[in-house]
Amino acid sequence: MSIDSEEFLIPSFLNLNLKFFSAQKQLRKFRRSKRMMIGTILPIGAELVFASGASPIFPLRIGTFEAEKLLRGTRLATNILGSSLVETGVRMLQPQADTIINQFLSEYNKNLCGFENQADTFNYFPESCFATRIAYGSSVPFKDQIALFLAWGTRCGWFSQFYGTLNDSIPIVFTDIPKSSTPHARQYMYEELQELVHHLETMTGNQVTDEAIKEQVIIANTIRENYHKIFDYIKTPDKMPLSPYAYMQLMALLNIAFIDFLSATKYFEKNFTHLLKDLQNRKPIDYAGIPKLLLAPVFSGSEPDLPQIINRLGGFLIQADWFSYGLLDPIKTQGDMIRNYSDYLLKSHDAWKDNKTVIESWLETATQFKVDGIIFNKLIGCTSITPSYRLFKDRVQDLGIPFIDIDFNRIGENLAQIKNKLASFLEMIKKS
Amino acid sequence: MKEDHWISDSILYLKKIKDQMKIYGVMAHGLVPEEIIIASGGFPLRLSLIDRQAAIKGMEYLTAITCSFAQSTIGYFEIKNELYHEVDAIVAGNYCNGELCATELIAEYFKIPRIDIVFPSTKNESAVKFMLAELTHFKEDLEQFSGKQVTNSEISKAIALYNNERKLIQQIVQLQAEKGQLLSGVQCLQLLYWHFLFGTEVSIEHLQNTITKLKEDLPVKEGTKIIFAGNGVPIGDNTIELIENFGFMVNKNLTWTGLDYYSSLVDENTEPLEALARYYVNSENSGRMILSDDYFKNLINIYDNSNADGIIFYTIKNCSLFPSVISKKLKGTLSERQIPFLEIERDYGTTSEAQLQTRLQAFKEMIK
Numbered sequence: 044m045s046i047d048s049e050e051f052l053i054p055s056f057l058n059l060n061l062k063f064f065s066a067q068k069q070l071r072k073f074r075r076s077k078r079m080m081i082g083t084i085l086p087i088g089a090e091l092v093f094a095s096g097a098s099p100i101f102p103l104r105i106g107t108f109e110a111e112k113l114l115r116g117t118r119l120a121t122n123i124l125g126s127s128l129v130e131t132g133v134r135m136l137q138p139q140a141d142t143i144i145n146q147f148l149s150e151y152n153k154n155l156c157g158f159e160n161q162a163d164t165f166n167y168f169p170e171s172c173f174a175t176r177i178a179y180g181s182s183v184p185f186k187d188q189i190a191l192f193l194a195w196g197t198r199c200g201w202f203s204q205f206y207g208t209l210n211d212s213i214p215i216v217f218t219d220i221p222k223s224s225t226p227h228a229r230q231y232m233y234e235e236l237q238e239l240v241h242h243l244e245t246m247t248g249n250q251v252t253d254e255a256i257k258e259q260v261i262i263a264n265t266i267r268e269n270y271h272k273i274f275d276y277i278k279t280p281d282k283m284p285l286s287p288y289a290y291m292q293l294m295a296l297l298n299i300a301f302i303d304f305l306s307a308t309k310y311f312e313k314n315f316t317h318l319l320k321d322l323q324n325r326k327p328i329d330y331a332g333i334p335k336l337l338l339a340p341v342f343s344g345s346e347p348d349l350p351q352i353i354n355r356l357g358g359f360l361i362q363a364d365w366f367s368y369g370l371l372d373p374i375k376t377q378g379d380m381i382r383n384y385s386d387y388l389l390k391s392h393d394a395w396k397d398n399k400t401v402i403e404s405w406l407e408t409a410t411q412f413k414v415d416g417i418i419f420n421k422l423i424g425c426t427s428i429t430p431s432y433r434l435f436k437d438r439v440q441d442l443g444i445p446f447i448d449i450d451f452n453r454i455g456e457n458l459a460q461i462k463n464k465l466a467s468f469l470e471m472i473k474k475s
Numbered sequence: 476m477k478e479d480h481w482i483s484d485s486i487l488y489l490k491k492i493k494d495q496m497k498i499y500g501v502m503a504h505g506l507v508p509e510e511i512i513i514a515s516g517g518f519p520l521r522l523s524l525i526d527r528q529a530a531i532k533g534m535e536y537l538t539a540i541t542c543s544f545a546q547s548t549i550g551y552f553e554i555k556n557e558l559y560h561e562v563d564a565i566v567a568g569n570y571c572n573g574e575l576c577a578t579e580l581i582a583e584y585f586k587i588p589r590i591d592i593v594f595p596s597t598k599n600e601s602a603v604k605f606m607l608a609e610l611t612h613f614k615e616d617l618e619q620f621s622g623k624q625v626t627n628s629e630i631s632k633a634i635a636l637y638n639n640e641r642k643l644i645q646q647i648v649q650l651q652a653e654k655g656q657l658l659s660g661v662q663c664l665q666l667l668y669w670h671f672l673f674g675t676e677v678s679i680e681h682l683q684n685t686i687t688k689l690k691e692d693l694p695v696k697e698g699t700k701i702i703f704a705g706n707g708v709p710i711g712d713n714t715i716e717l718i719e720n721f722g723f724m725v726n727k728n729l730t731w732t733g734l735d736y737y738s739s740l741v742d743e744n745t746e747p748l749e750a751l752a753r754y755y756v757n758s759e760n761s762g763r764m765i766l767s768d769d770y771f772k773n774l775i776n777i778y779d780n781s782n783a784d785g786i787i788f789y790t791i792k793n794c795s796l797f798p799s800v801i802s803k804k805l806k807g808t809l810s811e812r813q814i815p816f817l818e819i820e821r822d823y824g825t826t827s828e829a830q831l832q833t834r835l836q837a838f839k840e841m842i843k
Contacts, residue, residue: 196596227608
């Protein structure tokens with residue numbers, strides 16, 4: 044199974060891919076227009092950054108992609124000739140979607156490896172988790188372009204250590220998210236967020252009004268709603284709009300794009316909304332016989348080749364962390380926007396406040412998507428969520444859901460072993 | 476080992492008091508306001524034991540990358556350790572990933588009631604307000620669990636008791652500063668173990684006896700003086716013993732297992748819960764926080780004002796509190812000042828001693 048050229052040429056999908064891989068260009072553009080870039084590694088706070096007149100950037104998107112030229116050429120051809128013509132008639136311009144996608148993936152992985160190596164070069168702590176290592180390796184080289192970094196106090200100590208270390212290269216603004224949802228936690232969160240907004244105002248010289256936040260939240264809520272719909276499709280596997288591999292790539296793209304809204308929130312929203320319409324108009328594909336597997340957790344890093352591996356094994360991989368943690372729920376747009384935003388932060392943090400809660404969040408997702416199995420992404424170096432392994436395993440066994448764990452530390456490490464393990468797992472699921 | 480007797484005595488002690496009070500298991504980092512537990516008529520038992528066997532058992536619950544202290548703590552529950560068996564409830568904080576995960580698993584698998592407390596990750600006024608509300612919550616939870624109402628006057632009394640203990644600790648530090656080092660690092664460590672295993676009142680008695688002895692003409696301990704910082708040293712971890720066997724003398728121990736950690740007092744003139752909130756928020760330098768440069772400046776100040784010959788910084792493998800993040804910054808700062816410095820990474824005393832001995836030897840030669 045591979046991505047069909049026709050799927051690849053859906054203009055909105057193509058545009059999102061193109062924007063995703065053009066962060067270098069965005070950086071140059073923002074520098075020329077003197078727009079401040081603010082680094083972020085978690086999918087929270089972007090609306091506030093936009094409201095302050097700055098743009099958020101997830102440094103992992105900043106990479107060198109030779110395939111971008113091919114992609115731009117494809118878009119140009121699509122724009123001139125129309126996607127259907129490119130797809131059906133003018134075979135000479137058919138961009139060999141697989142080749143481009145594969146080149147992108149290989150370049151993306153190469154970039155990730157490069158960030159890992161950068162982190163090693165900067166003597167970042169090898170014992171820390173993959174997410175913070177590559178975050179460090181990808182951020183520090185852009186210390187001259189990134190004016191400030193959003194730092195969040197979560198339950199995870201490694202994130203704090205990352206922010207603390209990064210602070211020596213890029214100034215950070217630290218906002219605590221209390222591990223509680225009591226009224227006093229709500230007040231504390233509110234005051235912390237007020238501080239953050241004040242900091243953004245000082246940095247950018249722009250006033251962050253409630254109206255400006257509201258405007259951004261409305262756009263972001265549409266993105267959330269769209270993202271939710273992408274997951275809704277999974278609930279009706281006989282009506283899937285794309286082939287499994289294309290859908291997996293879309294989910295992988297959204298998983299990262301959701302962090303900084305591609306540094307272009309309106310563009311993201313517009314193309315995402317278009318994409319939803321395009322998907323609606325497509326002939327449904329039936330996923331009957333294709334096992335659905337939930338990968339959890341995802342956001343601290345996972346082997347980037349996993350979708351490809353699962354695809355080759357005839358399965359369908361779901362990466363739904365943001366969904367599980369309630370980050371796709373809308374933010375209220377009535378009343379005090381800082382209050383609304385702080386309630387949203389508290390609620391989403393509450394979904395992974397401890398391991399018992401986090402595993403229930405995953406199980407709820409697994410139930411909603413009626414998955415055939417769960418892959419536990421045992422991230423070496425994660426001292427926060429990986430220790431949920433025993434609890435999760437016991438709980439999943441009680442429920443009778445097929446379950447497997449795979450270790451992940453560095454890209455490409457133990458890949459053969461992972462493939463074998465997953466092959467047996469898929470075989471077992473298919474037989475049952 | 477002396478500690479083995481203490482643990483046996485502590486078990487007997489707990490069995491004796493168990494009829495009259497609830498026993499609360501408290502992770503050993505020193506951030507839980509034990510004063511409120513005392514005011515509720517309870518006994519805070521610091522879960523401060525560690526050994527390889529328990530850590531291996533704990534690995535069945537936690538993954539290999541969790542610190543061996545968290546592993547051991549669960550492991551002791553699994554092997555039905557007599558001391559931990561006395562625990563009626565566990566206080567679960569968010570000091571570090573290890574505490575968060577271990578307390579959760581203990582509550583889940585060993586059916587020990589869990590009382591939560593959330594520490595903020597900043598030290599601003601909003602954080603103090605939050606902490607104050609958390610302490611009020613904590614007090615209410617204890618009231619509910621123990622069935623006893625906790626008054627402000629009882630909390631004030633408990634604060635006075637703890638301050639009294641802190642003052643005695645400070646007196647020992649002062650005496651040693653004046654007369655020279657009269658107690659080894661291990662002996663100082665053991666003074667605090669009394670608190671961990673028997674509580675404040677017994678600890679006070681013991682500290683008073685120690686002060687009386689120190690006032691007599693005791694010989695000054697010889698050795699290459701060092702400051703010990705970083706992770707604490709739980710009961711069963713022989714790191715300080717090993718260091719001192721090499722001819723070093725721990726002159727100052729800045730960890731939560733060191734006398735120097737208790738250099739400030741809770742303000743007795745402020746409303747008791749607020750005083751506790753301020754004290755504990757300001758005491759914390761956990762890995763969830765962004766450490767300010769003050770941490771490093773403070774360490775250098777302490778070094779400058781001491782007669783120590785170097786600093787040993789203790790980091791625990793897989794600890795999310797004092798990982799290499801801090802040691803890297805520290806290395807930079809100390810190298811700049813040409814302060815002799817050794818970083819030791821161990822697995823809470825459960826790893827081999829040979830490598831440590833080689834490094835201590837090299838450090839000693841460097842100081843010479």
